[in-house]
Amino acid sequence: MAVEKKLRIGVIGCGRIAQAHLAAIENLKDEADLIATADADEKRAREAKQRFGARFFTSRYKDILNHAEIDAVIITLPNHLHHPIALQAAMAKKHILVEKPIALNTKQALEMVDEAKRNGMTLMVGQSRRFSDAVFDLQKHIPEIGKLFRIQISFLVNFPSPPTDWWKRSEEAGGLVILLQGSHSIDSILTWTKKMPRQVCAFSSRQNTQWEGEDEADILLSFDQGELASMHLSLSTSPEIHEAILVGTKGVMRLTEYSTGKPFRFGYHLDLNGKRIYSAEQTPSNYTLQLREFIDAIRGSRTPIASGEEVLSTMRVLDAVRLSEREKRVVSIEES
The missing domain is CATH 3.40.50.720 (NAD(P)-binding Rossmann-like Domain)
Incomplete structure (x- = not known):
């Protein structure tokens, strides 16, 4: 329609x-x-x-x-x-x-x-997180760093207490940080690599007893040609760090996101092989x-972009992550 x-x-x-x-x-x-x-x-x-x-x-x-x-x-x-x-x-x-x-x-x-x-x-x-000028630029420059073989994302933020009541209950949140932040980080990795991982391994813990779910998690993905991607997620890190490092056969890109101090408003730095190619507050907002x-x-x-059908892939990886977390083992993506 x-x-x-x-x-x-x-x-x-x-x-x-x-x-x-x-x-x-x-x-x-x-x-x-x-x-x-x-x-x-x-x-x-x-x-x-x-x-x-x-x-x-x-x-x-x-x-x-x-x-x-x-x-x-x-x-x-x-x-x-x-x-x-x-x-x-x-x-x-x-x-x-x-x-x-x-x-x-x-x-x-x-x-x-x-x-x-x-x-x-x-x-x-x-x-x-797909919708910023810095991320659009990053995607355009990926060919310049050659074949990707490593991505590392740190999404480390600080919530001393639950900002909303449902964060307290694991049943409503689906755990906590893995779905809250992992849904962004996994989506970014799948978008940039344009492929699904073969295996997933995840570990989690809880630092803050004000909620039931995990608030710290590390996730490792391995791909069919030896590529690796890692995510480090936290709700208890101050000062906050949110960055992605993409390593290819011809170089490195680093994307840094920072809060502007306004609710849900972010700025970005993007470096290509050590040279800053973008730095600005995102306007209009993501x-x-x-x-x-x-x-x-x-x-x-x-x-x-980010249709429900496309994001099914992100959800499949999240399912594998949760299985690995629960059973404390490496999980094949086919199991999800």
């Missing part, structure tokens, strides 16, 4: 990450219209409506799914709710932008992809570029 006028959007979930998506809608007000905000906490839904100028708010997400004027929904709910709400949204003939991780496991994600296809709806996943891709894909009746 092509949409030529403004895309009319309902946001389901008005907590922490929703603020970044709501701001993106506001930034694209010539292309998108915020119709409604929904949250089980009616106060939060009302505050989001007032701050971002929605037409109405509700404590019942089905009010958005049943609203005939709404073309698309953005689902910014706890991880365990992505799957059931996305299925209902697809059946209600709404296009869907769902926060990462797409779901708790590949089985759920595949059901979401199939339901969206069955109803002719676009399903896109909020892999926001979430704004992501939403523009969602809108353009719907208007153009094309598959978006």
Whole structure:
């Protein structure tokens, strides 16, 4: 279904990450219209409506799914709710932008992809770290460093306490840091290598007892031609470090992300063989570029970047990571 006028959007979930998506809608007000905000906490839904100028708010997400004027929904709910709400949204003939991780496991994600296809709806996943000028530049320069044989990502941040209540419960978060941050880092590695790993090994621990799930994790991927990728994930590191190092047969690239001090706003440095080739605050925000891709894909009746179907690969690797973590062994990707 092509949409030529403004895309009319309902946001389901008005907590922490929703603020970044709501701001993106506001930034694209010539292309998108915020119709409604929904949250089980009616106060939060009302505050989001007032701050971002929605037409109405509700404590019942089905009010958005049943609203005939709404073309698309953005689902910014706890991880365990992505799957059931996305299925209902697809059946209600709404296009869907769902926060990462797409779901708790590949089985759920595949059901979401199939339901969206069955109803002719676009399903896109909020892999926001794909959407920055620095990352676009990195991808263009990969051929200059030759054949990739090593990628190392450190995603080390600091949350002294849970920023939102559902982070406390492993059942709702699907663990914790592996899905929260690993979903970004694995997605980046698969995008840059353009292939799936053969084997996965993961270790995790918990430093902070305020939540049930893991808040530290190291993940190693091995590929068919000897390439290696490693991820180091943390919720307890201060000062924070978020960088990716790509090593090829002809050189090295290093991408560094830093917080600008504004909520969900980042800046980037990109170095190619020791020379800085990019350094700037990302403007417009990653979430704004992501939403523009969602809108353009719907208007153009094309598959978006980070479509649900594409991100199934990321979910398969995450499943293998969780299996390795649980059973404390190397896992073949075929087992996931």
